[in-house]
């Protein structure tokens with residue numbers, strides 16, 4: 001930096017560059033100092049854009065990892081058929097213990113459905129209303145279809161993620177998660 005200041009012309013008051021008022025440092029009349037500030041700003045810009053790019057890449061990797069983990073979800077028994085009465089429901093975690101809460105609902109003797117429990121609007125937990133065939137979100141009166149998980153009313157625009165199920169040997173088995181955008 002000293003080298004660069006050596007190239008400067010002497011300011012009108014004759015004082016050194018370090019003693020000059022702030023306005024003259026911010027708006028230098030000397031080309032070398034002006035270029036020095038421009039280079040410094042450019043390097044700052046490069047560092048910030050690199051950091052933003054790296055953060056974006058990291059987020060992409062984490063999201064990819066989570067997607068793959070969900071895609072690789074293995075079959076898991078989540079309840080005995082006899083333990084969930086018609087009209088009953090239960091909360092479970094799938095595919096891992098730290099996964100978001102899922103909601104299993106027994107619609108009739110033969111039909112079970114399961115969804116991510118968080119509303120697709122602002123993540124409040126949805127509540128089954130079996131008598132009207134809907135899942136309600138009490139936060140902003142969101143309504144989803146019980147059999148499909150698709151939004152019917154209120155602010156939600158995206159369907160609930162569905163947990164695919166099978167009944168095997170008297171057990172309700174979760175086999176995967178189906179994320180849907182429409």
Ligand code: FES
Nearest residue numbers: 119121122137142
């Ligand atoms: S959080 Fe469910 S409707 Fe807003």
